[in-house]
Amino acid sequence: MQRVVDFLSSQTGWRRWGIAFAAGAVSTMAMAPLHFWPVLFVTFPVLVWQLDGCYAGAAGRPGLSLAALRSAAAVGWAFGFGYFLAGIYWIGFAFLVEADIFAWLLPFAVTLMPAGLAFFFALAAVLAGPLWRPGIARLLGLALALAVAEWLRGQVLTGFPWNTIGYAVTGSEAMMQWSSVFGVYGLTLIAVLVFTAPAALWSPGAQGARLTWRGCAYPALMAVVLACAYAWGLWRLDAARVAYVDGVNLRIVQPNIPQKEKWKPENRAAIFERYMAVSRRGAPREQIDGVTHLIWPESALPFLLEDTPDALNAISAMMPDGSVFITGAARAGRDEREAAKPGAPAQIFNSLFVMDHHANLLTHYDKAHLVPFGEYLPFQDTLEAIGLEQLTRVRGGFTAGEGPRLTSAPNVPPFVALICYEIIFPDAIRDGEEAPGWLLNVTNDAWFGDTAGPHQHFHQARVRAVEQGLPLVRAANTGISAVTDPYGRTIAELPRNVAEVIDSPLPRALQPTPFVAYGGLIFVAMLLAVFGIWCILTYRQYTD
Secondary structure: OHHHHHHHHHOOHHHHHHHHHHHHHHHHHHOOOOOOHHHHHHHHHHHHHHHHHHHOOOOOOOOOOHHHHHHHHHHHHHHHHHHHHHHOHHHHHHHHOOHHHHHHHHHHHHHHHHHHHHHHHHHHHHHOHHHOOOOHHHHHHHHHHHHHHHHHHOOHHHOOOOOOHHHHHOOOHHHHOOHHHHHHHHHHHHHHHHHOHHHHOOOOOOOOOOOOHHHHHHHHHHHHHHHHHHHHHHHHHHHOOOOEOOOOOEEEEEOOOOHHHHOOHHHHHHHHHHHHHHHOOOOOOOOOOOOOEEEOOOOOOOOOHHHOHHHHHHHHHHOOOOOEEEEEEEEEEOOOOOOOOOOOOOEEEEEEEEEEOOOOEEEEEEOOOOOEOOOEOOOHHHHHHOOOOOOOOOOOOEOOOOOOOEEEEOOEEEEEEEEHHHHHOHHHOOOOOOOOOEEEEEEOHHHHOOOOHHHHHHHHHHHHHHHHOOOEEEEEOOOOEEEEOOOOOEEEEEOOOOOEEEEEOOEOOOOOOHHHHHHHHHHHHHHHHHHHHHHHHHHHHHHO
16 A cells, blocks of 8 residues: 555656546545445545645655645646536536537536636645645645635635535435534535545555554544444434424426427427426316415526416416415516616516416515526626627526525415525525525526436535525426425435426424534634644644
């Protein structure tokens, strides 16, 4: 094993970068749908030993120079590029929906986005430099740096915290439970501490050196951490007693409409009839009996529902008295400051409508986190002027809403409306002092075909439910539609590529989890605690 460590740490140039790239790419096996997290016990030590080669050299002497930082940044970037290229390759499928228009952009989309996200891993490798010391201390330093970099990835330029490292330790329902305390960023810190543990046993240039009790104790301690987390998760699930909201019978509709067919003008009537037929479960009667809340997915219809009286009348005729209709829909609006100007253009929002059984609009929510190049273009006017357009082909792009807010509907607790990938942002769930009763995620993952993307999206949504202690209701055009309880356990689920409905009660929310009450403080306290241990280890190294 020592020869392997020395080999990994001694490589330079393209060999070093190639190894880092491969290790990053293989690391994505820890994410949904595989959840093969043991692979990280190999790939993260590889990253450590390569950074040893940058910062310590073969002799294991700590050192920090501009050249060392550049080398470490290249290793971190290569690892991150492999991680994101293999982890979000599926975004390229969206450019094949209208291949005659967008296929030429596929190579750029598939490579440039991972290349940009990889700079956060490069930043982590650089931040770890001042903390790089022999032995266990270097593992703590890398964990601190990666945890901070992953938090920044969720904030910078509107953020994109997809496949955050912490999700690697949430693959089972039992392991998912500790997200209710630490959140996904806290779990990222823990995950790096755990998965780098084998690197405590071997260091570059340690030929003939014996394993120390400290080096052996650290991996053993991390194994105990994993075992305790699993045992606590099992105990929490065993003690869980889920109650349901009285008098609520949800119907979640999954119409399974191919994305390439959705926006063709000639398909509008057929798509609407498809929604109506699936909502009625094919029953000949017009009204859907026993349903209190009917839910359709994101941007359900290829037209402006508010401006289509025939559709509204048909929906009204289908809905039972006192029931509620909730749907994703495009909404046309105007900026109040510009509305008075002659010829002011309409703004298009990706919205969620809440309607009564007469199809009267009660309230709406406008999506705040828009998808770059999907729903808007950076430098929109300039890029449109040279002929580029976003995938949704809405002239001028969608307009961002005001942000997350609590949404109310009759006869059901208030809920947090989250459209598409908004549910991957752990810091953007609660808004204000009033506690929500559930999470509603409407989405359209049809863009991404039968890839890992929809499975990753659903898994991250489940983790969000556990973090918040809230049930999750999810309506997806082609799947995965589901209802989960506040512990992330699936009550009802529809697989991908089927047209069907889910009829389900609504679970009740739990009391606010430790993450909800103290999430930010817990994460900061964890960072400070690990840094404190690093300081103690470093002090002992220089005083021994």
